[in-house]
Amino acid sequence: MPEITFVRSRSILRDRLVQLLVYAAVLVVSGVFIWILADLVRGGVAHLSWNFFVDSPRDAGRAGGIGPILVSTALILLVALVVALPLAWATAVLLAEFVPATSKFGTIVRYSLQVLAGVPSIVFGLFGNAFFSIYLGLGFSILSGGLTLACMLLPILVSTAEAGLRAVPENYRMSAAALGMSRTATLLHLLLPAAAPALAAGLLLGIGRAVAETAALLFTSGYVERMPGSLLDSGRALALHIFDLSMNVPGGDAPAYASALVLVVLLLAINIVAMKLAYGLQRKRIMPA
Amino acid sequence: MHPSKQGWGFFAAVVMIAFIVLANPGSAASNKLVITGSSTVAPLVGEIARRFESRNPGVRIDVQTGGSSRGIYDVRNGVADIGMVSRALKPDETDLQAFTLAMDGISMILHASNPVEALNQQQVVDIYSGRVSNWKSVGGRNARITVVNKAEGRSTLTLFLDYFSLKNSEIKPHIVIGDNPQGIKTIAGNANAIGYVSIGAAEFEINYGVPVKLLPLDRVDASVDTVRRGIFPLSRPLNLISRPAPQGLAKEFIDFARSTQVHDLIEAQYYVPVSIH
Numbered sequence: 001m002p003e004i005t006f007v008r009s010r011s012i013l014r015d016r017l018v019q020l021l022v023y024a025a026v027l028v029v030s031g032v033f034i035w036i037l038a039d040l041v042r043g044g045v046a047h048l049s050w051n052f053f054v055d056s057p058r059d060a061g062r063a064g065g066i067g068p069i070l071v072s073t074a075l076i077l078l079v080a081l082v083v084a085l086p087l088a089w090a091t092a093v094l095l096a097e098f099v100p101a102t103s104k105f106g107t108i109v110r111y112s113l114q115v116l117a118g119v120p121s122i123v124f125g126l127f128g129n130a131f132f133s134i135y136l137g138l139g140f141s142i143l144s145g146g147l148t149l150a151c152m153l154l155p156i157l158v159s160t161a162e163a164g165l166r167a168v169p170e171n172y173r174m175s176a177a178a179l180g181m182s183r184t185a186t187l188l189h190l191l192l193p194a195a196a197p198a199l200a201a202g203l204l205l206g207i208g209r210a211v212a213e214t215a216a217l218l219f220t221s222g223y224v225e226r227m228p229g230s231l232l233d234s235g236r237a238l239a240l241h242i243f244d245l246s247m248n249v250p251g252g253d254a255p256a257y258a259s260a261l262v263l264v265v266l267l268l269a270i271n272i273v274a275m276k277l278a279y280g281l282q283r284k285r286i287m288p289a
Numbered sequence: 290m291h292p293s294k295q296g297w298g299f300f301a302a303v304v305m306i307a308f309i310v311l312a313n314p315g316s317a318a319s320n321k322l323v324i325t326g327s328s329t330v331a332p333l334v335g336e337i338a339r340r341f342e343s344r345n346p347g348v349r350i351d352v353q354t355g356g357s358s359r360g361i362y363d364v365r366n367g368v369a370d371i372g373m374v375s376r377a378l379k380p381d382e383t384d385l386q387a388f389t390l391a392m393d394g395i396s397m398i399l400h401a402s403n404p405v406e407a408l409n410q411q412q413v414v415d416i417y418s419g420r421v422s423n424w425k426s427v428g429g430r431n432a433r434i435t436v437v438n439k440a441e442g443r444s445t446l447t448l449f450l451d452y453f454s455l456k457n458s459e460i461k462p463h464i465v466i467g468d469n470p471q472g473i474k475t476i477a478g479n480a481n482a483i484g485y486v487s488i489g490a491a492e493f494e495i496n497y498g499v500p501v502k503l504l505p506l507d508r509v510d511a512s513v514d515t516v517r518r519g520i521f522p523l524s525r526p527l528n529l530i531s532r533p534a535p536q537g538l539a540k541e542f543i544d545f546a547r548s549t550q551v552h553d554l555i556e557a558q559y560y561v562p563v564s565i566h
Contacts, residue, residue, distance in 0.1 A: 058339075059557060060332035134368065140323070140353055223331065224351045234351045244354075248328050248468040250493040250559070 040264060044257030052258060057225045060249045061241065066259055068227040072142060072235025073211065075228060076221055079146025080153055080210050081203075087150075088157030089199065093187065095158070096165035110159075117155035122215040124152045129219035140234040145221025152216060153206040160205065164198020165191060193282055200278030204271055211267060214239045238263050322538055325353040326360020326373030327444065328468055329487060330527045333391070333558045334373055337546045340554065350542065357444045361385065364532050370539050372530040376444035386534060388543050389526040391560040394488035395445055395452075396511030396523065398473065400480045401500035405429040408504060414453050416483060419461035424481060437475055437484035438462030444525065445469075449485050452523045470494070476501050488521075489513060489559030517561045527560060 055065030091109070099106040128148025138144040168191050176186040192199070214237070222234035225241070236244075242259045245252030324334055331354040338350035353369070360372030364385060378387045397413060399405060405428055408416070415421040416434055425431045438460050439446035450457060464482070466472045469490035476482045477499050488511050491503050503511040507522050515521040535543050545551065552562040 060336060140351060219353075219355065222351065223335075223353045225335065226349075234353070244332075247471045248354075249332055250470050250473070250490040251497055252470070 037264065040257055040261040043254065044259075044261040047254045047258035048261065052255075053262075056227065057241075057255075060252070061225070061245050061255055062249060062251055063255075066238065066241065066255075066262065068225055069236050069238055069241045069259075070262075072221065072228050073238040075142045075231065075235065076145045076149060076217070076237055077207065077210050079143060079231065080149035081206070083147060084150035084153040084157055084206070085203070088154050089161050091154075091158045092161030092165060096162045097183075097187065097191070101166075110162075113155040113158050116151075117159070120215075121152060121213060124148055125216035125219050127151070128216060133220055138232065140220065140222035140224070141232045142221050142228055142235045143231040145217045145235075145237070146231075148216050148220045149210045149213060152213070153210060156206050156209065157202050160202025161195065161199050164195035164202070167198065168194045193284075196278045196282045197275075200274045204274050207270055207274075208267055211237075211263065212239050213237065214243045320347050320538070321349045321351065322370045322542060323351050323353065323363075323368070324371045324373060324529075325355060325363040325369040326530075327357040327375040327527070328354045329375040329393070329444070330373035330390070333527070333555060333560065334529075334546070336554045336558070337551050338542075340551065341542055341545050345541075348538065356442055358442050360530065364530055370531070371535070371543065374444070374528045374530050376448060376525050376528075378528070378530070385530045385532045387526070387528040387530050388535075388547060389528050389563050390546055391527045391555045391562055392516055392524050393527055393560050394511060394513070394516035394521045394524040395448055395485055396488050396491070396506050396521075397483060397485050397504040398476050398491055398501045399483055399504060400476055401502050402480050403429060403502070406504075407508070410453060410507070414455060417453070417455060417461070418459045432481045435463045435479050435482040436461060437464045437466055437472060437482050439472070439485070440465050440467050443467070445485065445487065448523060448525050473499060473501055488516060489561075493559045513559055513561060526563075 052065040053070065054067040056068055057066065058064035095106050095109060125148065128144055128151070132138050132144035132147050133140060136144075138147075172190055172194060173186065176190055181190075217237045217240055221237060223236055223240070223244070224234040225236050226233070228235040238259060242256050242263065245256035245259065322338075324338070331352055335352045338352050342348055342350060357374040357376060360369065360374050361382065363369035364372035372385075374387065375393070378385060397408065403424070405424065408427060412421065412427050416427070417436060417438070419436075421427060422434055423431065424434055438457075439449070441457065446457065449455075464475055466475055466484070469486045472484045472486045473491060473494045476484050477494075488503060491501060491511075492513055495501060495503070505511055509515055509521050511521065516524050529543050529546060531539060531543070534540075547563070549562075555562045
């Protein structure tokens, strides 16, 4: 009898310990996020105002705002997504739905995407500068920056979308076939909506990587802080602005903190909205009331 | 309700907006200048360009950064109309013309709490080549020296090596940094570190209470003032370069950037306008 109690109390102790460790890990992870956020708020909130969002930077960014930089960032992101999303999701559909998982072609495509995913962003920047800016003659422009980012986003978007489509249960496809639905209809009305949360998660990872990109944009979309008049103008991205303020402009710390705070809040907002949209889409399309 | 149709409609609208924005031709190329190069000079030239634009409506000046070597490369390739170089041109760069905008000094910096008040040339060389590794040997407290060096390709590194007759391969750095404020932040965060940065950038940060101090060089105080008076031994010109001789808009801009109309901008970045000499 005492032997059993001992074993049981030991296993209870072990459970508690594991529980404690799990909670500690959670605490550390969220602690890091809260620390970063608190640091940004402490350093940047005093510098924030409506004018900070609409004004142009002055005195190398120490004064003025980030209006044109927000517009440039949004345009770069728009170009990147408009180009990358159709390509990436079409590739994912091909890999997940039309090519057997073990086929040679699929393996080659997947392998090359994995290699692409591991390429450092400065390499994309140099490629973008050489190909889009110089060879195609787009110069330092929002267009060449956006296209460079599109190349960078492809691997993330393809792999997340492919994983999402593969996670859709096989009997969905069987049932659709049994009902005589065409492959296109199955894809548009069933599989893509069912995979919507995965697509949204991939999109968010992509947006996060794109908005945080500095190295790939330095030599493609450039350093100009003027309000862009067209996609062929050079425009400074927000992350590049933060990097320049904190590393290259003496006394640029306060606006750098404020800009970083804007960037983080922006990412949080995009996250929440996209998650809500994806959940809504999934429910509306495949779980009718 | 056909959400998918809405989705495609939204997508089509986005593409159309993108093309409308794209189709807007912007300004004519003849009224545009592209300037690339040194990250030290870029913020200053950006400010000068903004003032030039406001006085010459319709003109656009795009300032890009990337380092002095990039400025030279881009001007030689015709990617840029004007380059920015934060040092004097080398003998193998005679195909380019340099126009000095401003002067800047470079000096050693230590943490403000470091008791060492001065180092002579031999001591700096010993510290950077690793022969002296403790502050005690040069009159400081008993602590290991953290040597902060600049990254390859930086003008500051070239000037430092020339002045102290060192080779970069002889230097044993613990930390390698890029731009000046990064160097100042590194020293401010490490009480036993030594580095060298632009005097202008250091003076700016010291005025804002950052705990670093500038060391005199060959018994000349390191300050914007001694650079202005031309007596500080390690100073460098901040240049605009072009190939061939600048014409039209490029010439107008270079003349403007060297005129008294921009001296307040140069001083606001803690550099020394040249014509004061």
